[in-house]
Amino acid sequence: MSRPLKVAVQMDPLGAIDINGDSTFAMMLEAQARGYELFVYQVEALSLSEGRTSPQGHRTDRVTARARPVTVQRKAGDHATFGPEQVIDLAGMDVILMRQDPPFDMAYITATHILEHIHGIGPDRALVVNNPAAVRNAPEKILVTHYPDLMPPTLVTWDVKAIREFRAKWRDIIVKPLFGNGGAGVFRIREDDPNLNALLEMHFARSREPLMIQRYEPAVRQGDKRIILVDGQPVGAIDRIPAEGETRSNMHVGGKPVRAELTARDREICNAIGPMLREQGLIFVGIDVIGEWLTEINVTSPTGLQEIDRFDGINTAGLIWDAITSRLVAGGVSA
Numbered sequence: 551m552s553r554p555l556k557v558a559v560q561m562d563p564l565g566a567i568d569i570n571g572d573s574t575f576a577m578m579l580e581a582q583a584r585g586y587e588l589f590v591y592q593v594e595a596l597s598l599s600e601g602r603t604s605p606q607g608h609r610t611d612r613v614t615a616r617a618r619p620v621t622v623q624r625k626a627g628d629h630a631t632f633g634p635e636q637v638i639d640l641a642g643m644d645v646i647l648m649r650q651d652p653p654f655d656m657a658y659i660t661a662t663h664i665l666e667h668i669h670g671i672g673p674d675r676a677l678v679v680n681n682p683a684a685v686r687n688a689p690e691k692i693l694v695t696h697y698p699d700l701m702p703p704t705l706v707t708w709d710v711k712a713i714r715e716f717r718a719k720w721r722d723i724i725v726k727p728l729f730g731n732g733g734a735g736v737f738r739i740r741e742d743d744p745n746l747n748a749l750l751e752m753h754f755a756r757s758r759e760p761l762m763i764q765r766y767e768p769a770v771r772q773g774d775k776r777i778i779l780v781d782g783q784p785v786g787a788i789d790r791i792p793a794e795g796e797t798r799s800n801m802h803v804g805g806k807p808v809r810a811e812l813t814a815r816d817r818e819i820c821n822a823i824g825p826m827l828r829e830q831g832l833i834f835v836g837i838d839v840i841g842e843w844l845t846e847i848n849v850t851s852p853t854g855l856q857e858i859d860r861f862d863g864i865n866t867a868g869l870i871w872d873a874i875t876s877r878l879v880a881g882g883v884s885a
Contacts, residue, residue, distance in 0.1 A: 555581070573854065618636070705763040776852075784812055784816070788861065
């Protein structure tokens, strides 16, 4: 007989989210509708301490979080009701949703190392979505470089001279932080723009990280397409149209979501990367496609579920939970 799953959600403060746009909130609503027991905590409440021995004799590391049980509802200003704070053993959960937003820095990487201690299916294990080791090994702007035939001309470097040469070749370029998110720090630099040197000086004065440089794709004016893949299969898409006078299409900075269909090229891209995503346990992924080109593979905390649902009349969160429970059942968990 199936039983309600116990789900812990590692995320940014729940009280501050946009309930009409947040994908984690959509997943929590769906989990609650299925009768799952929900807990929520922030990554700062995560701890790793000395090992222990389970009743089955397995020696494990103890991963805990200072969490609160929670119920959610789609009611603005009153969307979450919390129970008393408690320290929970995350190995006692069935599923952990790792959904805090980047930046993908050492704090983020450390959280993946901690959760990796308990990731799995079986005694003293919890299925972490997405697989923390795969998230750590797949920085979103680096993972895409393994598919050069799918992406626009791209350069990842610290070398200022190489960046200048890249602009000289392609004339119109996008410069963005390698581990940024939400469109922060993204610049379009045309061939006659005198600000390139100042921009590079400013970045490298404050950061030891390289930059990603890509050819500017004019097709972005028709939309930067976000495609959601669930266990390697595309389930829906939206186009994000940049605001007037804005290069970036991210919804965080005013990009407007509109309905989108998957093209033959989109499906070619999904077919090329889908098996890798499925094999690595990257269950919930959002990819970005501009025109004919794959620009990013987002595996940390992708967005877009609620927008797709509104346009297509589907339940993308339900599809994600179906994929999660299928993995649990295959691993012997009654779900």
